[in-house]
Amino acid sequence: MRLIQIFVPSDVRPSVGDTLDGMDVEYLFVDEDGTRDGAVAYVPVPAGAVDTVLERLYDAGLDEDTYTVVTDVQRATIPNVDELTDEYVDGPKGARGASHPEIRDRARDLTPETATYIAFAALSAIVAVGGLLLNSAIVIVGAMVIAPFAGSTLSASVGAVISDREMVVDSATSQIVGLVVAFVGAVAMSLVLQRTGFMPPSLVVSRIDQVSSFLTPNLLTLVIAIAAGFAGALALATDLPVSLAGVAVAAAIVPAAATAGIGVVWGQPIIALGAIVLLLMNIVFINLAAYAALFSLGYRSSVIRNLRNDVSVSVRTGAYAVIVVAFAVVVALTAVGTYSHLAFEQDVNQGVETVMDDPTYGSLELVSVATDYNDMNVLGNEETVTVTVSRSTDAEYAQFADELQREIAGQSDRPVTVNVRFIDIEQEQATVSADDPPSRLSRFADRITRAVGASSVRAFGVSC
Incomplete structure (x- = not known):
């Protein structure tokens, strides 16, 4: 809600009151105690109706430069607020959206x-x-x-x-x-x-x-x-x-x-x-x-x-037309460029996945696939794909890059250059021997045994 506080000279007060009555808007006149002859009108209205109400008041004879203050209202009791909103607020009717x-x-x-x-x-x-x-x-x-x-x-x-x-x-x-x-x-x-x-x-x-x-x-x-x-x-x-x-x-x-x-x-x-x-x-x-x-x-x-x-035919209309056409061209070019690259990325991912499914490369783990922008040969450059994999053995996989290149080229139906980056991972498995110190579970079971006796511990299924 908004509260319009506007000075109304005495000579236009009747017409302003008739205008507000005709709009079914609640209002209150408070006489001015200063030197000016008139009153201050307090008019609570829905937020989106402020401009409409002010325009009607100006048409009723108020000067557009007259003293006017519009403030937010935390709470107001207006019996016909819904009707006023439907009538004067230009916005999404019945929705939560703000007014225009x-x-x-x-x-x-x-x-x-x-x-x-x-x-x-x-x-x-x-x-x-x-x-x-x-x-x-x-x-x-x-x-x-x-x-x-x-x-x-x-x-x-x-x-x-x-x-x-x-x-x-x-x-x-x-x-x-x-x-x-x-x-x-x-x-x-x-x-x-x-x-x-x-x-x-x-x-x-x-x-x-x-x-x-x-x-x-x-x-x-x-x-x-x-x-x-x-x-x-x-x-x-x-x-x-x-x-x-x-x-x-x-x-x-x-x-x-x-x-x-x-x-x-x-x-x-x-x-x-x-x-x-x-x-x-x-x-x-x-x-x-x-x-x-x-x-x-x-x-x-x-x-x-x-x-x-x-x-109408005017410079402004021509400017609007140029903007619309320019935006349509940008949308079309962007859509074509985006679709072409997304399709190329999908072909690349399918090609990489096909090669990785080969049992020969079962010990490899795919880390990432990066593709340069597919410019549809605008710059005359071949597309470049970089495949990063991790390996835990010293195997060379000499044919891996070649197979990736052939598969990706076949999927995308265009020449590509494939770079393969290997990340070597050394892994040492944990081993347990008789000389190793007892585990936390073993030490915990030993304490229980000493506290309550071995027979009680076995009854609960705890082995030490």
């Missing part, structure tokens, strides 16, 4: 002003590059915490479901600017670290564990992006802390942008391309998941109806 004005304000409040947004986008990418190259998950989490992308990302979905085209355009612009700034910041930080000697140019960045986690899109990263979009939308619509969901949104954006910058500086185009596709995939599915979550809560967009009624 509320969810719009929450989404806008998440996005800082432009200079701050750009600064934090760059800083989060810089911190993420440091965390990736240091192989420090804690530092990467710190980069996610300061990332400002939650508001700019979720605003597009909010604008789409409440038919706020200006919000959609602002969100799209903010996302593009933020991603470009983050990428440039990542490249700049990587260059500084490389050129100043803090990180050697010969460093194989793909072998760093944290970097390798963000090299390519996969099913798990796709699930993370979808879950982050749902969580952010639900937090916006149900008045939950959006900051928690914001970290999840940043987790799908910041490390991928930083990895792309690292790939560019270290001259690894396949790393840069894979990270960029991962970044675009996350952005696309966060937006789509957030829209689906808001739609499921009962929000309904009237964009199609508005376009049919209000469409």
Whole structure:
């Protein structure tokens, strides 16, 4: 609930009272004791009806610059609050979702002003590059915490479901600017670290564990992006802390942008391309998941109806069309690139599993399978697969890599290079001899025997 406190001059007091009566809104006039001739109207209304009530009062003759205060109300007794909500609150009827004005304000409040947004986008990418190259998950989490992308990302979905085209355009612009700034910041930080000697140019960045986690899109990263979009939308619509969901949104954006910058500086185009596709995939599915979550809560967009009624040839309409087409192209390219790589990963895993099922390699244990990004031969590079296995014997397994290469190439129907990494494990089995000291159980049984007698111990089945 909200409480509107607004000054009403005496000459418009009758029309204001008639307007509130016509809306069936409860109100109370308190005469002003100051020098001005008028009264202060106290009007408790549902949160989503504030804008509608104020617009009606302005139409009744109140000046839009008049003294107005709107505050939260912890408790109010209004007999027709449900009817007022149904009549004047534009939002998901009968659902827990916030009204359109509320969810719009929450989404806008998440996005800082432009200079701050750009600064934090760059800083989060810089911190993420440091965390990736240091192989420090804690530092990467710190980069996610300061990332400002939650508001700019979720605003597009909010604008789409409440038919706020200006919000959609602002969100799209903010996302593009933020991603470009983050990428440039990542490249700049990587260059500084490389050129100043803090990180050697010969460093194989793909072998760093944290970097390798963000090299390519996969099913798990796709699930993370979808879950982050749902969580952010639900937090916006149900008045939950959006900051928690914001970290999840940043987790799908910041490390991928930083990895792309690292790939560019270290001259690894396949790393840069894979990270960029991962970044675009996350952005696309966060937006789509957030829209689906808001739609499921009962929000309904009237964009199609508005376009049919209000469409006209203008610069603004052209800008909207360009954004829609650009987003559709990004969605299509990202979907194709993601599907191609996920299918390739599935073929690789099936090929590895087929070879590992051979009894010849029964003593090997599969540790991990890593694949470079499948760029559909855009860069003219062969796909590379790295298989890590552990072994407890000194056997060489000379044919293992060759069999993996043939099987994976057959499954995926494309040339691949297979690298095999062996982890040698030495194992010494425990042995027990007569000279070994007695076990704890034996010592415990001996104490019981001395305490209660051997016959009693045997009666309970304890042998010493």
